[in-house]
Amino acid sequence: MYKFTIDQEGKSMSVSTEQKHWIKATIPALEQGGEALTTHFYKLMFSKYPVTATFFNPAHQEKGTQPRALANAVLAYAKHIDNPAVLMGAVTLIVNKHVALGVKAEHYPIVGECLLQAMKEVLGAAATPEIIDAWAAAYGQLADILINAEANLYAKQAMSTGGWEGQRAFTIAAKEQESELVTSFYLKPLDGKQIMTFKPGQYITLHLNVNGATVMRNYSLSDAPNGQHYRISVKREEGGVVSNHLHKQLAVGDTAQLSPPCGEFVLDDSKDPLVLITAGVGLTPAIAMLKAAAGQREVRFIHACKNAAQHSFKNLTEQLSTQHSNITAEYIYENQDGLIKHQTIEKNLPNNAQVYFLGPVGFMSAVKNMLGKLGVPAERQHFEFFGPAQAI
The missing domain is CATH 2.40.30.10 (Translation factors)
Structure with a gap:
């Protein structure tokens, strides 16, 4: 059994050129069997360290979205091992989620141990000593980055006015x-x-x-x-x-x-026109954005839901659009209007708009596709997932 450790200063070994070679050699195996590896990893970790299960939503395990997200993250790390700085956006997302859940430095050796053991058991003979040692170094490097970033965020929260650490x-x-x-x-x-x-x-x-x-x-x-x-x-x-x-x-x-x-899915502080496109309960963070932007910038609010009975915050959005001439709102009821259409987004898309969209994965995939066809640059498209990240 591989015991993963991080030294007392929270520092881990760096990844050598030879180790990077071995990491990249595992890319084909991760592309083919990454989900099998991470599914086994979670079962192994929850069995050996049951307390870790409290950090995860069981529904995400049952649906496979959590193992899939981890498999994609491991694969991305392997592909970018020569320049992990390109993954800093993903690192920021992980740091925020870990701090929200109370993940601490002492949890990282548990994950490292179980991940390396899972690699040995799933990859079998392909998990040579060189590959296991290389992944130990790579995981240690990533753990060091996360531990330090999370410590900084914990401290920032505790020192903020009205802030605290923990619960x-x-x-x-x-x-x-x-x-x-x-x-x-x-x-x-x-x-x-x-x-x-x-x-x-x-x-x-x-x-x-x-x-x-x-x-x-x-x-x-x-x-x-x-x-x-x-x-x-x-x-x-x-x-x-x-x-x-x-x-x-x-x-x-x-x-x-x-x-x-x-959380890093936050309203930008520009004066650019703001477009909020939501479906179902995906409107919750958008309502906070809408209220904050009222009177500050042009806002187009589009909300889709199944029917009028499931339309949350309609009175509030109507009130805000009446009080503030910079806000316009449009609603789409699936039982009357069908799904959101290209034309609806097109007519509510001012030049140089910042677009935030959130809802079920299928909805977000459709909106992202429409925005791409309408020429909205990727850097002006903002979205997040209620749960593990998925491909859209």
Whole structure:
């Protein structure tokens, strides 16, 4: 069994030229069997270190999206081992997710040990000592980058006005039904002290005890920063253990533990026209962006959902578009209008717009394709996933 260690200063070995050669030699195997490797890795890690399972949503394991995302990340790292700096965008995403969940330096040797063991067991004879040693060095290099970046973010949060590190108790100050499937929860700090501000688009992590098990879930903040409360708006998913617990069990006056706001999917601070394209519960971070941008820049808001009964925040968006001449809103109901169309985006696309879109994966893939055909540069397209990253 391979025991992975990081030295006491959190530094790991660098990757030599020869080791980079061995890393790149594994690319064909990762392209063909990366998901089998990462699926085995998670089973192995959860079996040997059950506490690590609390960091993950079981639904993402069952659907295969979490192993697939890790397989893609490992493959990308192998392909860019000569210049890992090109992956810094992905690193920033990982750092924010890790800090939101409370991942610490002591967790990295566990992951390294199980990843290398999984490579040995899945790749078999192909996992030569040279390849295992090369991947140990590569993982150590990446772990060092992540540990240092995460330590900096933890410190920044703790030192921020109203900030904290780890978990903080909040009270459910109010619950409001936004549609037949979505309910908003207003969260105020139990200690009555100031709360940390955030950037529209960020999320908080809710720590709960559900049916005797500790669970953590990330929820986008659906209100603009106000210094008084955080608001999350949660869709009740059929069969969703946590969402149903929130809707049916969590009452006004109850408490929950929160981690500080995190996330790199945030509203830009330019004065460029802003286009928000959302579907379903994907509108939650967009509502925070819409409120923050009101009166500041031209905003086109497009929201798609199945029907009027599932349309959350319609009164709010109507109110904002009435109060602010810079905001226009358009709604698409699938049962009446079908799916979002190229023409709808085209007529709501000012020159030099920053476009944010969020919703189900199929929706985002369609929107991304339409934006590409309309000539919107990649750097002006912004999106994120509610869960592990996927190809769109």
